[in-house]
Every structure is written in structure tokens, then in C-alpha cells.
Amino acid sequence: MDEFGIGAPLPRLEDVRFITGRGRYTDDIPMSGLAFMEVVRSPYASARIKGFDISAAQAAPGVLLVLTGEDARAEGFGGYTSKMRKTNRQGEPNFEPPFRILEAERVRFVGDPVAIVVATSAEAARDGADLVLVDYEELPAISDIKAALAKGAPLVWDEVPNNECVFVELGDRKATAAAFAQAAHVAKGEFAISRVAHASIEPRVGIGLYDPVEDRYTLHAAVQAPHTTRNEIATRIFRIPENKLRVISPDVGGAFGGKGYSHPELALVLWAARKCDRPVKWVCTRSEAFLADFQARDNLAQVELALDANGKFLGVKVKNVLNLGAYLTNAGLQCGFHHVGSICGVYTNRNVDWEVSAVFTNTTPIIAMRGAGRPETTFMIERIIDIAAAEMSIDPAELRRRNLIPTAAIPYDTGFVHTYDSGDFEKGFDTAMRMADWAGFPERRARSQARGKLRGIGMAYAIESAAGVRDETAEIRFDTSGAVTIVVGTHSHGQSHETTFRQVVASMLGIAPKDMRMIYGDTDLTPFGRGTGASRSMTVAGSALVCAAERIIARGKQIAAHMLEVEESDIAFDAGVFTTRATNRSVDLAGIARFAHDFRQMPAHLGVGFAERVAFVSDGINFPNGCHVCEVEIDPATGETSIVGYWLSEDVGVVINPLVVKGQAVGGIAQGIGQALCEKIVFDGESAQLLTGSFMDYCMPRAKDLPAIEIKSQEVPAPNNPLGVKGAGESALVGALPAVINAICDALRPLGVKHIEMPATPARIWEAIEQARRAKAA
Amino acid sequence: MTSVSMRVNGADVRADVEDRTLLVHFLREHLRLTGTHVGCDTSQCGACTIHLNGEAVKSCTMFAAQADGDEIVTIEGVGEPGRLHSMQAAFQQHHALQCGFCTPGMIMAGIDILRRHKSPDEETIREELEGNLCRCTGYVNIVKAIKAAAES
Known part of the structure; x- marks a missing residue:
């Protein structure tokens, strides 16, 4: 099975439908009698609603239904809740804001939904929405962390006196203080990690249906985790049993965390479908997406690193403040907590003093995005290392080398959150140094200099924690003809599961991938699953498939023994065929399946059928890691940066499909480069109005902005799952932010520039160069 | 309403559309050619790119009525499973x-x-x-x- 088993660079089986225009995304589903929903949103960042006038909208042509926040309140709907609960500065449980599907009294960010209009066409719904009159009393608003924490700042929630929702201390303050007291040098940095949009190219979309006979809803929607979406809407919003709602997520055009959890619109289409007795569709426009899609990152970090005279890390202190936006989403708070362990990096530092606070602002709520806290934490440690290296006049790669956890020390307890169970950081480091020809950099810099250009090189060795949600269920079933179907509760929207999951089963059972059918993305058809996120799918669903395949083999042996009239211990299984050494007879899996479905032949004690479903729970998270090197050239006259080289030596454990794994890594790096160089969500400081409301203002990286990227995988198997895999979806993004910014800062250092905030736009770089020049002159 | 006729993937089509109907919506909703996608509303993303009289065009930047009499090829007309371009x-x-x-x-x-x-x-x-x-x-x-x- 080498041709398409584990490790084969198999081109994807799902591709043919996408490259021929036959993909089936939610907006492509034909449906008769369809009505269209438009959402009326707050134009103010903070306002009191004094009243609604919907009469003109109701009378507009084609309008079927108008519902406001008052109607939602009358229905008694619940609200969305955070998965995580922490405490405030007083040690009390943090305030959990009511997060409803439509607001009736107050709005708290520009885009907050207050009403919906349903009509016979999308155009009529849009026209109708323009006629909904909402009487607002505008209130002062805040958009950034510093404004939120300022004395006398306007309050997002009256229940939270200084806008601070959460304050928690982690690590060991005393030990860290003692370590700092021994330090020969303390490097200090203050970093703003910008707010970004997931910006999947397919906008969010949902179609709601209601069956009055069954009293049951069906939601077709672009979501990453159909069961999670079902549970949130059923239990939190509608307060109905989960079996009263079916969620179907067909092809999904990218998600990156942004389609992981319910936004209000998905409950709204279902409610609207019930109210007007027709299927109701909502398709988000891009302009609306920038307002209303939950956003990501956005925090401030003060970081200090203590070193001894030889550059040995002694301790690190972090003060991290998160901007939560106006509400607590399902996973917003997690971004500040789940990944703090990454602060130890791949280094032997053991003393951490971490303080985290999270504040409300009048901005779009925050949710997880690819990396979800790990890019931020990795940026903190990898950027402060470069600052320390510059201040101590040590080569930044050499400084990292001096502090690397030795391969011989694995498993290694970092002393703060994580014990790394596998990894070869020395090899990863050496490989990256060779790939990037780090030693040859001074010569390349001199050549750039001769052409009037600034050249810089930056390294970041990222380590992250993947597959934190540790359970998943998978099924392998044979039909009476002997054909195979595999069923999983994860969802593939770019991750290539339709190919890689089949490769796993192909390796185990000797069945060609193209001969298997795969089912996912439907809560009625799949076992309960946690969906796709946190780089978990291959670790947990892949492992569940391995376990199911093992059980298929075990049951197959029992049946084969009966069929071939030998002892079970005489049966061997290889490449899809059961054979007995005793008589040299054999039967393949399809033959077993046919036999197993024949109740007349099957012995009673074995029962009929040939299918296995396994709920797998992993022993723990895994630690994908990678050493990134980025090289840039900057034109000092314009401030423009070109990335002239990017190398990654990564360890994501056993590679199931190298094409796919490299594809994930390159895509992740591209998103990191986007945040480092050009992307940023910006709100006006006074009005908290969104200023980056389209792809004309929000700078998505284009083909010419991105470099060729060279990747080498070194496979250090994870010990705690049967495949030996580590998460491959997020790991590469995690290191890209600091690698790029370190390279830019390295290029600018000779001019006296110490740090550049992301995004390092030409304007920002040019300004920094000018400032440094003026400072030198003065 | 406007009456439009054009040749799409080799077949002649004729329909009455609202004046404001964009070409992309005509292709997707009237002709059910859903391989052409909409990813933005400012003509930036290019997910709606088709060929109009042999040239690549973003089908969200023009009205269906503007393509009256034109020859259009969408992704569905480029090749098909088993006979890929x-x-x-x-x-x-x-x-x-x-x-x-x-x-x-x-x-x-x-x-x-x-x-x-x-x-x-x-x-x-x-x-x-x-x-x-x-x-x-x-x-x-x-x-x-x-x-x-x-x-x-």
C-alpha cells in the first residue's frame, strides 16, 4: 500500500469536484421556496436603543417577516456562553455578559445585530432592512485596551467597573524574582499584537429549515464543528433537546477558527424559518463580515527576559492584556490562557511570572484563530530573545543555541505548564541554520548594502501544544457487498481529510483510498464529534480510525477462522487478506464482509455485521515545533520589505501526506506573514467605528507579497497516539510572526531602530527610519 | 426587468433579469452554475473570475445586462471529471x-x-x-x- 498509504504524497481525492466547479458549498444548495434574510446592525459602537419602527419595512415589497430584539426577548431565547470561566482582580468569578442573538436595549459594537428582515429575494430583504428604523441614543465608546483601562473610561458593561473582566496570575512570582535578582542583563520589550480577521474567502453562510410536523430544525451552514454548533444553538439559544436540530456542514471555503462556533445569524435563520414557514438563507457580504465576524488576537504584552553573563536564560516575566471585544464568545477567553506554556519555548528557562488581564471594549468580539494564543506567546519569547541578543551583542541564533533543551533531556518538564514528550530541537535548529545558510548572511547583507538596501535575518523556534480536545469517534463499516465507508465527527475545509484519513485506513486495511467512501459534516449521519480545530483532527480522529481498523482486523480474524476452519491464532492478516498458514487458504476483507452479513452462516456468538465504531481518547496533547528563518531586504527610500528567503525545519511527527503537510505549513506561514507585514483590523479611536471594512482597506497578502518557502520535515513521532502524528495545521503560523519581525528589526538595527510593531508596513518602517535618523542627528 | 441573451459554456441562454442583477448572480442563480463564487463585494478577491469573450473578467464587476450578446465560459465549461483541462x-x-x-x-x-x-x-x-x-x-x-x- 506504499503507493497511497501513510507517507505517500498522494494528490487529493477531493480535488476533482473543486477544480471542475462541482464543489457543494452552502450557498450552492438548491432549495425551493427559499426566503432570504438580511440583518439590521448597529451603526454605533455604543448606544441605547429607545425604540424600533418596523412598519415601513413590513410594508415593503417582498418582505415576509421583520423581527427585532424585542421579539427575540419575548421568545425567551438564551445566549452564548464562554467555555472558560476565570476570576476578576477581586478573585470573584468573572462577569459573563448576556450574549443574545438580537439586542433590544443596548448595542455594544458597530455591527451588533438588532433586527432581521426576511423577504422573497435577497434584494428585497436588503431594501427592507434599509427601512427598519431604530431610535438610538449614542453613548461614548472605547476600542483599544489603553482607553478601556484609563481612569473614567466609558463602561462597556455597567457590571464591570473598569472594563477588566479577568485578572489572573500564573507561574511562580517568588522564584522568578529571585532569578531576576541574579541576572547580568534584563531585556525589556512592549509588544502590541495586532487584531486580524480570519477572512476565509467563503463568507459565513447559513440556511435554516423548520419541520412543524417533527418540530425539528435543520441548519445547512459553513461550520467547522457541526455538533458544537448544534449543541450551542439547541441547548443555549433555543433550549431544546439536541435531537431537535440537525446541522449539515457541506464543503466549507476556509475557516481558520472563524467558523468554529456559532454566530447569532445561524440561530436567526432557524428562528426565521419557523416564523415564516419557509427555508431561510443568509449569506454574509464581505463588508458585513468585517463588522460582524468575530475577530482575533489583539493584545498587549510587556515582556522581560533575565539572562546571566553568558546569555543563559534565568527567567521571564509577562504582563499580557487581552482585548475581548464587546462580548465573551465561546473561545475568546481561551486565547489568553490555553497557550501560555509556549512562553518557555524550546529553552531551558524554568522561571515564569505571568499576569494576564482581559478587558471589554466596544469592538467586534474576539474568538480563536489559527494558533489561538500560541502565535502571541511565541512572539513574546522569540522577539525578546532577539532584543536581548542585540543588547548583549550575541548572535541571536547563537543565543538560542546556548539555551536549547538538549535532545538527551527529552522528556523535559519546562516547570511551567508543559512537559515536552518528544522533539529534537538541536537537529531542528541545525537543519534550519543549514537550509538558510545562516553563516553566509553577512556576505549577503554586504551585497544588499552595496545596492543601497538593508538586509536582515530573523529566527524563531516555535513550539506549540496541539490536539487539546482529546476525544473523537470514528467508524469503519463494510456494506453487504464488501465496500467500505468511513465516518468521522471532524470536518474538512481545506485540511485534506478526505485524502489523508483514507491513507490511514489504506495503510491499515490494504484498501485503495478511491474505493472508500467518507462521511462527515452531518450531525444525523456521524457519531458525536468535536469538529476541526486546534490541529486535532489527525491526532484524534486519525487515531480513532486506527483503533477501528484494529478492531476490524480482530473481528475479521475471528470470522476468517470460522470460515477457514482453523484456530484464530492460525490466521494472519496482511494487505487486506486473511490467510492461514496451516492450509494456505485465504479470504479478503470483502469476503469477510459478505459472510458477516449472512445470518444463516454466521455463528451466533459472533453476531452479524462488519462495522466498528471507536471513541478514542488520547493520553495528552502533542508538541509540534519548528525552527523558522526569514530573510528580508528593505528599501530605505520607501520602507518596502521584500521577503527574500523563508525556511522552516519542522517536526509535526509522522507525516501522513507530505504534499498536504507542506501545504498546511506554507499556508500557515502566509497568514503569519500577512499579520506581520500588512493585515490589521483598525477601529477609530474616538468613535470605535471600523476603518478596515473591506479588502480595499484590510490588506490581505497577495501572490506577489509572498515568497517561495522551503520546508523540511523531520519526523519525531509523538509517543501518545498510535499514528505518532503531531498537529500540522497551526504550527507553522505560530513561528512566522516573530521570524518576520525579527528579520525586519535586524535589517533596521544598524540605523538605530530597536523594534517595529506589526504590521510592518512601508509607512511604518519609513517613519521608524526617519525617526532614527533624526535622533542620531540630534 | 431586462431581457438578456448570451452564450454560456457553448449553450445559448436567454432570461429576464432585474436591472441590478450582477453577472455572477445571473450565472449562479439563474443558470445554477455555482462553480463561480462570491468572496467579496468590492471586486478584490477574484473568486468570481470567468472568461468573457475569451478574457478573464470578474463577474461581480458587471451587470448581467452588460454581457448581453457575449460569449462566456465558466469553470464548468473548462473541463470535467475525466476530461480535465x-x-x-x-x-x-x-x-x-x-x-x-x-x-x-x-x-x-x-x-x-x-x-x-x-x-x-x-x-x-x-x-x-x-x-x-x-x-x-x-x-x-x-x-x-x-x-x-x-x-x-
Whole structure:
């Protein structure tokens, strides 16, 4: 099975439908009698609603239904809740804001939904929405962390006196203080990690249906985790049993965390479908997406690193403040907590003093995005290392080398959150140094200099924690003809599961991938699953498939023994065929399946059928890691940066499909480069109005902005799952932010520039160069 | 309402549409050619790229009525399973797609690039992909696929 088993660079089986225009995304589903929903949103960042006038909208042509926040309140709907609960500065449980599907009294960010209009066409719904009159009393608003924490700042929630929702201390303050007291040098940095949009190219979309006979809803929607979406809407919003709602997520055009959890619109289409007795569709426009899609990152970090005279890390202190936006989403708070362990990096530092606070602002709520806290934490440690290296006049790669956890020390307890169970950081480091020809950099810099250009090189060795949600269920079933179907509760929207999951089963059972059918993305058809996120799918669903395949083999042996009239211990299984050494007879899996479905032949004690479903729970998270090197050239006259080289030596454990794994890594790096160089969500400081409301203002990286990227995988198997895999979806993004910014800062250092905030736009770089020049002159 | 007629993927079509109906919505909703996608509302993303009289055009930038009498090819008209266009085959071979949403537009743009450049270098391809956004791949394999299609 080498041709398409584990490790084969198999081109994807799902591709043919996408490259021929036959993909089936939610907006492509034909449906008769369809009505269209438009959402009326707050134009103010903070306002009191004094009243609604919907009469003109109701009378507009084609309008079927108008519902406001008052109607939602009358229905008694619940609200969305955070998965995580922490405490405030007083040690009390943090305030959990009511997060409803439509607001009736107050709005708290520009885009907050207050009403919906349903009509016979999308155009009529849009026209109708323009006629909904909402009487607002505008209130002062805040958009950034510093404004939120300022004395006398306007309050997002009256229940939270200084806008601070959460304050928690982690690590060991005393030990860290003692370590700092021994330090020969303390490097200090203050970093703003910008707010970004997931910006999947397919906008969010949902179609709601209601069956009055069954009293049951069906939601077709672009979501990453159909069961999670079902549970949130059923239990939190509608307060109905989960079996009263079916969620179907067909092809999904990218998600990156942004389609992981319910936004209000998905409950709204279902409610609207019930109210007007027709299927109701909502398709988000891009302009609306920038307002209303939950956003990501956005925090401030003060970081200090203590070193001894030889550059040995002694301790690190972090003060991290998160901007939560106006509400607590399902996973917003997690971004500040789940990944703090990454602060130890791949280094032997053991003393951490971490303080985290999270504040409300009048901005779009925050949710997880690819990396979800790990890019931020990795940026903190990898950027402060470069600052320390510059201040101590040590080569930044050499400084990292001096502090690397030795391969011989694995498993290694970092002393703060994580014990790394596998990894070869020395090899990863050496490989990256060779790939990037780090030693040859001074010569390349001199050549750039001769052409009037600034050249810089930056390294970041990222380590992250993947597959934190540790359970998943998978099924392998044979039909009476002997054909195979595999069923999983994860969802593939770019991750290539339709190919890689089949490769796993192909390796185990000797069945060609193209001969298997795969089912996912439907809560009625799949076992309960946690969906796709946190780089978990291959670790947990892949492992569940391995376990199911093992059980298929075990049951197959029992049946084969009966069929071939030998002892079970005489049966061997290889490449899809059961054979007995005793008589040299054999039967393949399809033959077993046919036999197993024949109740007349099957012995009673074995029962009929040939299918296995396994709920797998992993022993723990895994630690994908990678050493990134980025090289840039900057034109000092314009401030423009070109990335002239990017190398990654990564360890994501056993590679199931190298094409796919490299594809994930390159895509992740591209998103990191986007945040480092050009992307940023910006709100006006006074009005908290969104200023980056389209792809004309929000700078998505284009083909010419991105470099060729060279990747080498070194496979250090994870010990705690049967495949030996580590998460491959997020790991590469995690290191890209600091690698790029370190390279830019390295290029600018000779001019006296110490740090550049992301995004390092030409304007920002040019300004920094000018400032440094003026400072030198003065 | 306006009456429009055009030739789409080799077939003559005629329909009455609202004046404000965009070409992309006409293709998707009236003709059910849902391979052409909508990813933005400012003509930035290129997911709606089609061929109009042989040239790549963003079908969200024009009204259906403006295409009256024109010849249109969408992704569905480029090739089909078992009979793929060399650009489609190259996209699969080089893993140039992940979620697949930008892909039809990328393939239509790629074919148009090769119409105008016989054997474009990497820089030309990157420059020419200016009008198409991909959030998944980082473009590396898209560039590779277009280059490979040029060489095939």
C-alpha cells in the first residue's frame, strides 16, 4: 500500500469536484421556496436603543417577516456562553455578559445585530432592512485596551467597573524574582499584537429549515464543528433537546477558527424559518463580515527576559492584556490562557511570572484563530530573545543555541505548564541554520548594502501544544457487498481529510483510498464529534480510525477462522487478506464482509455485521515545533520589505501526506506573514467605528507579497497516539510572526531602530527610519 | 426587468433579469452554475473570475445586462471529471488548493495568464495573480501549478 498509504504524497481525492466547479458549498444548495434574510446592525459602537419602527419595512415589497430584539426577548431565547470561566482582580468569578442573538436595549459594537428582515429575494430583504428604523441614543465608546483601562473610561458593561473582566496570575512570582535578582542583563520589550480577521474567502453562510410536523430544525451552514454548533444553538439559544436540530456542514471555503462556533445569524435563520414557514438563507457580504465576524488576537504584552553573563536564560516575566471585544464568545477567553506554556519555548528557562488581564471594549468580539494564543506567546519569547541578543551583542541564533533543551533531556518538564514528550530541537535548529545558510548572511547583507538596501535575518523556534480536545469517534463499516465507508465527527475545509484519513485506513486495511467512501459534516449521519480545530483532527480522529481498523482486523480474524476452519491464532492478516498458514487458504476483507452479513452462516456468538465504531481518547496533547528563518531586504527610500528567503525545519511527527503537510505549513506561514507585514483590523479611536471594512482597506497578502518557502520535515513521532502524528495545521503560523519581525528589526538595527510593531508596513518602517535618523542627528 | 441573451459554456441562454442583477448572480442563480463564487463585494478577491469573450473578467464587476450578446465560459465549461483541462490537472497535481473556494477563479485567471504569456516566470505569474486572493495556500503551489500547466 506504499503507493497511497501513510507517507505517500498522494494528490487529493477531493480535488476533482473543486477544480471542475462541482464543489457543494452552502450557498450552492438548491432549495425551493427559499426566503432570504438580511440583518439590521448597529451603526454605533455604543448606544441605547429607545425604540424600533418596523412598519415601513413590513410594508415593503417582498418582505415576509421583520423581527427585532424585542421579539427575540419575548421568545425567551438564551445566549452564548464562554467555555472558560476565570476570576476578576477581586478573585470573584468573572462577569459573563448576556450574549443574545438580537439586542433590544443596548448595542455594544458597530455591527451588533438588532433586527432581521426576511423577504422573497435577497434584494428585497436588503431594501427592507434599509427601512427598519431604530431610535438610538449614542453613548461614548472605547476600542483599544489603553482607553478601556484609563481612569473614567466609558463602561462597556455597567457590571464591570473598569472594563477588566479577568485578572489572573500564573507561574511562580517568588522564584522568578529571585532569578531576576541574579541576572547580568534584563531585556525589556512592549509588544502590541495586532487584531486580524480570519477572512476565509467563503463568507459565513447559513440556511435554516423548520419541520412543524417533527418540530425539528435543520441548519445547512459553513461550520467547522457541526455538533458544537448544534449543541450551542439547541441547548443555549433555543433550549431544546439536541435531537431537535440537525446541522449539515457541506464543503466549507476556509475557516481558520472563524467558523468554529456559532454566530447569532445561524440561530436567526432557524428562528426565521419557523416564523415564516419557509427555508431561510443568509449569506454574509464581505463588508458585513468585517463588522460582524468575530475577530482575533489583539493584545498587549510587556515582556522581560533575565539572562546571566553568558546569555543563559534565568527567567521571564509577562504582563499580557487581552482585548475581548464587546462580548465573551465561546473561545475568546481561551486565547489568553490555553497557550501560555509556549512562553518557555524550546529553552531551558524554568522561571515564569505571568499576569494576564482581559478587558471589554466596544469592538467586534474576539474568538480563536489559527494558533489561538500560541502565535502571541511565541512572539513574546522569540522577539525578546532577539532584543536581548542585540543588547548583549550575541548572535541571536547563537543565543538560542546556548539555551536549547538538549535532545538527551527529552522528556523535559519546562516547570511551567508543559512537559515536552518528544522533539529534537538541536537537529531542528541545525537543519534550519543549514537550509538558510545562516553563516553566509553577512556576505549577503554586504551585497544588499552595496545596492543601497538593508538586509536582515530573523529566527524563531516555535513550539506549540496541539490536539487539546482529546476525544473523537470514528467508524469503519463494510456494506453487504464488501465496500467500505468511513465516518468521522471532524470536518474538512481545506485540511485534506478526505485524502489523508483514507491513507490511514489504506495503510491499515490494504484498501485503495478511491474505493472508500467518507462521511462527515452531518450531525444525523456521524457519531458525536468535536469538529476541526486546534490541529486535532489527525491526532484524534486519525487515531480513532486506527483503533477501528484494529478492531476490524480482530473481528475479521475471528470470522476468517470460522470460515477457514482453523484456530484464530492460525490466521494472519496482511494487505487486506486473511490467510492461514496451516492450509494456505485465504479470504479478503470483502469476503469477510459478505459472510458477516449472512445470518444463516454466521455463528451466533459472533453476531452479524462488519462495522466498528471507536471513541478514542488520547493520553495528552502533542508538541509540534519548528525552527523558522526569514530573510528580508528593505528599501530605505520607501520602507518596502521584500521577503527574500523563508525556511522552516519542522517536526509535526509522522507525516501522513507530505504534499498536504507542506501545504498546511506554507499556508500557515502566509497568514503569519500577512499579520506581520500588512493585515490589521483598525477601529477609530474616538468613535470605535471600523476603518478596515473591506479588502480595499484590510490588506490581505497577495501572490506577489509572498515568497517561495522551503520546508523540511523531520519526523519525531509523538509517543501518545498510535499514528505518532503531531498537529500540522497551526504550527507553522505560530513561528512566522516573530521570524518576520525579527528579520525586519535586524535589517533596521544598524540605523538605530530597536523594534517595529506589526504590521510592518512601508509607512511604518519609513517613519521608524526617519525617526532614527533624526535622533542620531540630534 | 431586462431581457438578456448570451452564450454560456457553448449553450445559448436567454432570461429576464432585474436591472441590478450582477453577472455572477445571473450565472449562479439563474443558470445554477455555482462553480463561480462570491468572496467579496468590492471586486478584490477574484473568486468570481470567468472568461468573457475569451478574457478573464470578474463577474461581480458587471451587470448581467452588460454581457448581453457575449460569449462566456465558466469553470464548468473548462473541463470535467475525466476530461480535465491541463490547468485543472496541474492544480490537483501540485496541491494548489485546500478549501477550494478561490480555486475556480484561480484556474480561470491561470488560463488567462497563459493566453497572454507563453512561458511566464514565477515573478510574472505572481504579478498577474494580483486580482485573486487565496487564504489557504500561501500561493506557492498555485504559482507552481500555473508554471507546470505552461510547460505541459
